[in-house]
Amino acid sequence: MADVESDDDKDFKRSLLACLGSLRAFGVSLTGRHDRADDLVQDTIMKAWAKKSSFEPGTNMKAWLFTILRNEFYSQIRKSGREVQDSDGYYTEQLATNPGQYGALDLQDFKIALEKLPDDQREAIILIGASGFSYEEAAEICECAIGTIKSRVNRARTRLAELLNVEGDADYGPDADSLAITGRTFVS
Amino acid sequence: MPGPFGEIPKKLKEYYDSLQEEAVPDRFLDLLERLDMAERAAAGASTVKEPK
Numbered sequence: 001m002a003d004v005e006s007d008d009d010k011d012f013k014r015s016l017l018a019c020l021g022s023l024r025a026f027g028v029s030l031t032g033r034h035d036r037a038d039d040l041v042q043d044t045i046m047k048a049w050a051k052k053s054s055f056e057p058g059t060n061m062k063a064w065l066f067t068i069l070r071n072e073f074y075s076q077i078r079k080s081g082r083e084v085q086d087s088d089g090y091y092t093e094q095l096a097t098n099p100g101q102y103g104a105l106d107l108q109d110f111k112i113a114l115e116k117l118p119d120d121q122r123e124a125i126i127l128i129g130a131s132g133f134s135y136e137e138a139a140e141i142c143e144c145a146i147g148t149i150k151s152r153v154n155r156a157r158t159r160l161a162e163l164l165n166v167e168g169d170a171d172y173g174p175d176a177d178s179l180a181i182t183g184r185t186f187v188s
Numbered sequence: 189m190p191g192p193f194g195e196i197p198k199k200l201k202e203y204y205d206s207l208q209e210e211a212v213p214d215r216f217l218d219l220l221e222r223l224d225m226a227e228r229a230a231a232g233a234s235t236v237k238e239p240k
Contacts, residue, residue, distance in 0.1 A: 025207035130204035
């Protein structure tokens with residue numbers, strides 16, 4: 001038993017290491033702050049290690065870790081009793097040293113808009129649009145229905161388009177309603 | 189070709205990828221090593237096992 005465990009442990013450690021970059025990216029994009037994200041990643045590593053016997057080898061380690069980090073994120077919000085939305089300025093500094101590197105839609109503007117989204121919409125659009133999870137996987141990570149993830153992603157896209165003044169298509173399917181409610185009014 | 193949300197999907201990916209490309213801080217690698225070593229030490233205390 002000890003030998004089997006040690007092999008699994010090696011795999012576990014290797015897989016965990018391989019996921020750290022994306023786990024951290026998830027943390028930063030979720031919180032908008034590097035320091036908070038790193039605290040979350042640290043807690044996630046410790047929690048994951050403590051319950052590694054509950055991880056089934058061969059299943060999706062990344063999704064498992066994202067779930068732990070996400071739970072940690074919401075449990076910290078509950079504990080603090082408030083939402084911390086202020087930006088850390090880390091990314092601003094990075095961008096400031098590289099002016100003119102990006103196109104018309106500035107990455108910094110995008111980051112600010114992303115932080116303005118409600119947490120559930122932000123995590124949905126990150127998981128689907130950036131982390132590479134399927135709707136099914138994202139629904140599992142967020143412990144909700146697939147349809148809920150889809151509608152959160154749609155609302156997130158619509159809201160981002162508004163915040164960034166991107167021309168939205170009014171005919172675009174399920175978002176027509178939310179556009180009508182939250183969209184800008186074209187009254188002269 | 190931009191979709192109904194223009195550059196947004198591309199920007200999201202660009203932002204996320206830039207985060208993913210950042211170096212993972214050493215303290216996380218150290219933490220993993222420490223967790224692993226602590227566990228090995230604990231296991232070694234209960235089961236005598238020579239490395240091959």
